[in-house]
Amino acid sequence: MLAAMPSPVPRQDGRTADGPSIRVLPHRAPGDHPICVMDYRYSAFCWTRLQAASQIGPVLGLEMSSDFRAYAWEKIERKGDFTRVTLFPEGEADDAPVAEMLTRLNCTLDEHRPAAVAVVGWAFKWSLGALAWCLRNNVPAILLSDSTAISNERVWYKELIKRRLVRLYSSAIVAGSPQRDYVASLGMPVSRIFPGWDIVDNDYFATGARRARANIAEVRRKRELPENYFLSINRFVEVKNLRRLMLAYQQYRSAAGPAAWKLVLAGDGPLMPDVLRWRTELALEQDVLLPGFKQYPDLPEFYGPARAFILASTSETWGLVVNEAMASGLPVLISNRCGCAHDLVAEGRNGFSFDPLDTDGLARCMLRLSGPESDLRAMGETSSDIISRWSPEIWAQSLQLASDVAMASPRPASSTVDHALIHHLIHR
Numbered sequence: 001m002l003a004a005m006p007s008p009v010p011r012q013d014g015r016t017a018d019g020p021s022i023r024v025l026p027h028r029a030p031g032d033h034p035i036c037v038m039d040y041r042y043s044a045f046c047w048t049r050l051q052a053a054s055q056i057g058p059v060l061g062l063e064m065s066s067d068f069r070a071y072a073w074e075k076i077e078r079k080g081d082f083t084r085v086t087l088f089p090e091g092e093a094d095d096a097p098v099a100e101m102l103t104r105l106n107c108t109l110d111e112h113r114p115a116a117v118a119v120v121g122w123a124f125k126w127s128l129g130a131l132a133w134c135l136r137n138n139v140p141a142i143l144l145s146d147s148t149a150i151s152n153e154r155v156w157y158k159e160l161i162k163r164r165l166v167r168l169y170s171s172a173i174v175a176g177s178p179q180r181d182y183v184a185s186l187g188m189p190v191s192r193i194f195p196g197w198d199i200v201d202n203d204y205f206a207t208g209a210r211r212a213r214a215n216i217a218e219v220r221r222k223r224e225l226p227e228n229y230f231l232s233i234n235r236f237v238e239v240k241n242l243r244r245l246m247l248a249y250q251q252y253r254s255a256a257g258p259a260a261w262k263l264v265l266a267g268d269g270p271l272m273p274d275v276l277r278w279r280t281e282l283a284l285e286q287d288v289l290l291p292g293f294k295q296y297p298d299l300p301e302f303y304g305p306a307r308a309f310i311l312a313s314t315s316e317t318w319g320l321v322v323n324e325a326m327a328s329g330l331p332v333l334i335s336n337r338c339g340c341a342h343d344l345v346a347e348g349r350n351g352f353s354f355d356p357l358d359t360d361g362l363a364r365c366m367l368r369l370s371g372p373e374s375d376l377r378a379m380g381e382t383s384s385d386i387i388s389r390w391s392p393e394i395w396a397q398s399l400q401l402a403s404d405v406a407m408a409s410p411r412p413a414s415s416t417v418d419h420a421l422i423h424h425l426i427h428r
Contacts, residue, residue, distance in 0.1 A: 034058040034083065035403050036114035037144075038130055040093070041065045044296045045320060047080060048201040052392035053399050054081040060112050061085070064093035064101075064126050083112070098125060098427060105129050109137075116403045118142040118173065122165045128426045131168060135414045135422075140406035141168065142399075146175035146198050146317040148339045149182045163187050164421065168414055170406035173197045173398050175318045176343040176390075192405055194398035198318040198340070199390050202327040206384065208300025209328035219301050223291065229262040230366065231306035231330070233294070233321045234313075236269030241335070241356050243278055245312040250282045251363035252370075260287070261307055261370050268293035303328035307376060308369050313338055314356045323390060326350070326383035331376055333365050344390070350382035 037053065039046050042063050050061040059082040066075065066089045087093060087104045105126060109117070119130045119141055134141040143166065166172075166186040174180045175198035184190050212219045219225070230249075234240040242265070253260040265275070265288055279288050294302060303309070309325035309332045316338040325332055326344060332351035334341045341353045352365045368374065 032057060033113055033115040034060040035399060036060040036062050036109070036112065036117040037399070038062045038117065038119050038127070039064075040120070040124070040126070042075070042084075042086075045200045047078070048204075048392050049199065049395055050082045050084075051080045052396040056396050056400050059083070060114055062087070062108065064088060065091065085112075093126060101126060102129050102426070106133055109133050114139065116140045116142055116170075116406050118144050118399065118402070119169075120144045121147070122162055125426050128165075128422050131165070132419070132422050132426070135168060135419070138411055140170035140403075140409070140411060142402050142406055143169040143172040143183065143188070144174075144197050145172060145183055146179050146339055147182055148178040148317060149185065150178075150337065151315055151317045151339060159186070161421070161425075164418065168412050168418060170409055170412060171402040173395075173402050175339060178339055178342050179317075192402075194402050196390065196395035196398040198320055198323070199392055199395045200320055200323040200327060202323070202387055202391055205300055205303060205324050205327035206329065209304035209330075212301045212304025216305050219305055223301055223305075224289070225264065225302070225305055226262040226289070228307050228370075229264045229289070229305075230308050230310050230333075230370075231264050231266070231302055231325070232310045232312070233299070233302070233324075234265070234267040234269075234311075236267050236271040236275055238271065239313055239315045240267075240271075241312040241314045242271060242275055244356065244359050245310065245362070246275075246278050246282055246284065246288060248312075248359040248362035248366065249288065250284060251359060252366040253284075253287055255363065255367050256370060259370075261366075262287050262289060263310075264289045264291065264302065264306070266291050266294050266302060299324060300328065303330060306330055308333060308351070310362075310366075311335060311338055312354075312356050312362065316340075323387055326387035329380035329384050331369060331374070331379035332383060333362070333369060344386055346382060346386060350379045350386060 037050060037059060050059055053059045061082050061084045063086050066086055085108055087108060088096060093101055117130050117134050117139060119127045121127050131141050163186045166188055171192040172183050172188050173194050173196060174183055176195060180193050183193055232245065236242060249263045279285055303325055309330045311319050311322055311334050313335050314337055318339040322332060322334055322340050322344055332345060334345050334353050335356040336353045337356050345351055345353045354362045354365050
């Protein structure tokens with residue numbers, strides 16, 4: 001089902017073409033204190049968020065680390081129209097003693113005195129440290145979240161703790177509709193929740209994919225790509241469901257016969273030896289291509305020539321690769337356990353969602369999408385249209401709205417118990 005949660009940039013009368021009335025806010029003056037947006041480490045999509053937000057007013061981009069072992073991303077060195085501070089330029093913040101992390105965090109926030117702090121989640125020690133700083137200094141905290149009710153197993157006492165933490169935030173920016181519903185279930189009023197946290201640079205992928213298609217013979221030769229293929233880009237870890245994806249592909253290939261598309265499975269990670277073994281056991285050496293991990297500049301040359309994109313995760317809070325694929329104009333097959341599926345998959349119009357545990361069902365979706373009844377061009381255009389509503393501009397507008405709501409409202413009351421809970425969670 002498609003639920004177009006983001007509203008377009010409002011008209012001057014404050015109404016949107018297809019949504020509720022929202023206020024048109026003035027840009028913050030250049031001399032205002034910045035809005036601080038925190039994340040663990042800069043990536044290309046983090047840079048896109050910060051650059052978009054800086055077009056509204058001053059922004060402090062606060063990253064914890066220069067490195068992140070979980071992702072082999074290249075470091076983003078380009079400058080933006082925002083202030084960038086890295087607390088641990090020498091390595092990973094998670095390797096540092098908690099006391100040192102808190103000292104650097106508090107000193108940085110004391111120095112820049114942000115008007116509000118947008119904090120990722122409620123589980124990280126540095127996120128809780130930022131929330132504690134906000135409470136001590138009477139500065140509103142904005143929750144950034146892409147968690148859903150089904151993204152992880154929910155335990156009642158942990159949900160109670162989250163409810164207590166969430167009420168200490170003044171507003172929230174979430175990825176989409178399921179994320180909004182989950183944060184609302186934890187006590188945040190829906191009127192204080194805004195969309196657009198999980199966005200990418202749509203124009204970058206659209207332009208890069210068009211360029212790749214315009215030079216498709218050269219790109220195929222350079223990247224060793226087949227003429228027709230499903231593309232899937234993943235970390236090679238358990239939740240990405242790669243074995244079932246390969247089993248479903250084997251079924252699809254048998255049913256489709258000589259007309260079967262190939263499967264390009266890009267990425268790397270701990271399961272690479274298993275993926276290689278599964279490919280051999282399933283006799284898919286000639287049909288499943290493993291080009292390895294690809295950096296951001298390489299991605300458009302894989303999206304552009306692809307016929308469709310697949311994400312088969314058994315658990316995924318959102319799935320930014322789906323944004324990238326749709327911005328590249330691709331039809332999509334997306335697991336219904338992915339947090340983006342509800343908002344980004346228009347069933348039958350730009351692709352299909354499926355149960356990630358049902359390999360037969362995924363094989364049928366692959367067969368249907370690659371068959372003559374599917375208008376891939378029209379489906380790709382629908383993908384482009386849907387993802388245009390999940391843009392850097394929507395994120396910047398939501399940050400402005402969330403900041404305005406947070407700064408105009410009384411600060412949430414915090415008790416000794418709240419501060420003791422945060423202290424315990426940081427030092428546990």
